Amino acid sequence: MTTRKDIAERNDRALLQAARDVLAEDGAHASVAAIASRAGVGIGSLYRRYKTKEELFQRLSLLSLDHWNEAAERGLADSDPWAGLAAFVHSCVEFGQGTLAPIAGAIEVTPEMSAKARRGDDLLDALVRRGRTAGVLRGDVTPVDISLLIEQLGRSPLVDQLRKQGRDDLLPAAAAARRRLLAIALDGLRPGPDPLPGPPPGEELFSGRWSSR
Template sequence: MPSTRRRPAPRQAEADRNDRELLRAAREVLAEDGAHASVAAIAARAGVGIGSLYRRYPTKDDLFRHLVDLSLDHWVAVLEAAGAEADAWTALSVFLTQGLESDSSGSLAAIAGTVEITPAMRAKDDRSEAMLTALVQRAHDAGVLRPDVSTSDMWALVEQLTPAPMIEQLRKRGLADQLPAAAAARRRVIAIVLDGLRAPGSPLPDAPPPKAVFDRRWETG
């Protein structure tokens, strides 16, 4: 039987495309300019008129808040996929590889403390924290994760590895032909990091970072 699923109307399809381009451009401009990224630069990078941007996102804060919300959704989805794995080490590997190899998250550390975190967003963050804690505990119980690695260590790894300077620089300079090699280099780095997480490992210096290191930066006011 032919599919009864309706295709989006041309105008809606164009709006959806513009939104995807705006979000992609916003991540790229944020990676280059940080919290000072301008909506004009984002619209220009996306090839979208500034009026179209403001119709979708009335303020820059609205755009940035949506990016943070999408990032939270991204990590919840990745952790759900990881948690479905039967093998403890595979689950942890899925968390890092799927989470870091996707362009849908991006580094948003530059806007920490500049956007309001809503109760719904906080709930997503709490959920991802609980799911990652469960993955780490599974890996510890299975004896595959070095015993001195904590949940906060894993989040710290994600934050340190989420920026991809080589890829960002190549994109900025229009060297698209080099992007596949840069992506392959990133996959190698992630594999090296995973290997370093395996038990038993050499003793790590200092204590794991406290959760406040991550949370306090997102407080506004």
């Protein structure tokens, strides 16, 4: 028997997924109406769950941070430093971590968000240090490099375009192509004879954007 609680939870999952999808397509200009329409619920239902669009995006951010941290913890628990790091990157890319980048600086960062983000930074630092020490990760790759790589690959313009066009027949091929690109990118993290060009990116390029100016 389906209860009101079950319906509410189902609607909440639909809203959160719709918000992620609309953000990927429309960026920070994603509208509440578009999110509600994508989720198949009324705007009233959305506002009963989230008082503001900012509150909805903050909830999305917390879920994204939780996924990042859980993926990093699983990576560190793997006895193989390279397998653990690669699995972490795979998990974050498949989750679509980069879809929230457009709202950086547009919402208030709550204390809970800050605490989870610091935890995520520490976990990624540990993954990178372990990979370097084991000699499976090139020495000039930094945690910010990994974060930006995940952000770049976490969004797929091709997949977004095909979804907008309703080309479900091409989505499996697009997903397969995305996996190939991820494999190519991961291979580039392996130690090689040539150094990476230029200085390493600064923290401001990743986390600094979330501070309102």
